[in-house]
Amino acid sequence: MRGLKKQRRIQIIVVAFVALALSTGLVGYAMRDGINFFRSPSQIAEAPPAPTETFRIGGLVEAGSLQRGQGETIRFNVTDGGATVPVSFTGVLPDLFAENQGMIGTGQLVDGVFVAKEILAKHDESYMPKEVVDALKEQGVYRHMEEDTAPSGT
Template sequence: MKPKRRRLTFVLIGMGLLGAAAALVLAAFRDSIVFFYSPTEILAKALPAEQRIRVGGLVEEGSLEKVAGGTVRFKITDLAETIPVTYTGILPDLFREGQGVVAQGRFQEGVLKADEVLAKHDENYMPPEVADALKKSGQWEHMKDAMEGAGQIPKGAAK
């Protein structure tokens, strides 16, 4: 019985230490694990102009405009701050106004010149009829609240 107890304590203590070490490492690298920054976070930082950066948020309703030559202009918002973006290229299928998006590029005179635009998906899955019914019955806003709670869209974005 003795060696078994010893091995058990050894494994438990080892796992505990390992968990603590992992937590410390993750806390230390917290900033570099983040995939994108919200407009508020970007504007709070003083960024060197040549730095490539990812901005994430919602495509502001009514901000999408097509310019000649396949270039699009839109604004990324977290409903506190907005950042204007220009992009030339193919947009992903999920890209649309009001939808989560991550744009990567460099700032030029306050405009993010994106070389990559990725759409984000949320955790809601439903057939189109259900989505329509939800919108009609006014429950859509409830769902936006739920999305916000899950960190899908920035805090305050659904208000």
């Protein structure tokens, strides 16, 4: 009787482990297309991703680079202070999209141009995506809004 209980416990543990492994594998398989890695323009310049890889790019829209083409195609450059990547987007830009403002785009790098499928812009004057802030801090060009408006020398 005692050996039967021990055998039953081992069977339950093995079945639970197999179920856990199977469910983890299924979740990973389901999410493989939904995971987009973030890259800064400097990271793209150092090691360009494959043309088939979908990823996110973030940085500041470079001043003077915004060009509206025929139809809904818009071209601009995104920079993190260390490197600049040209971006092409066909569609309607968010209302708050502007030069010298933070943005994140999702798409693919094709022949050195980031072809965006989606563009997200900051939602108020102090917001910037965490990934963009981290990338700008690495480059040494990030300055927080409070630092710009703080009174000096009092």
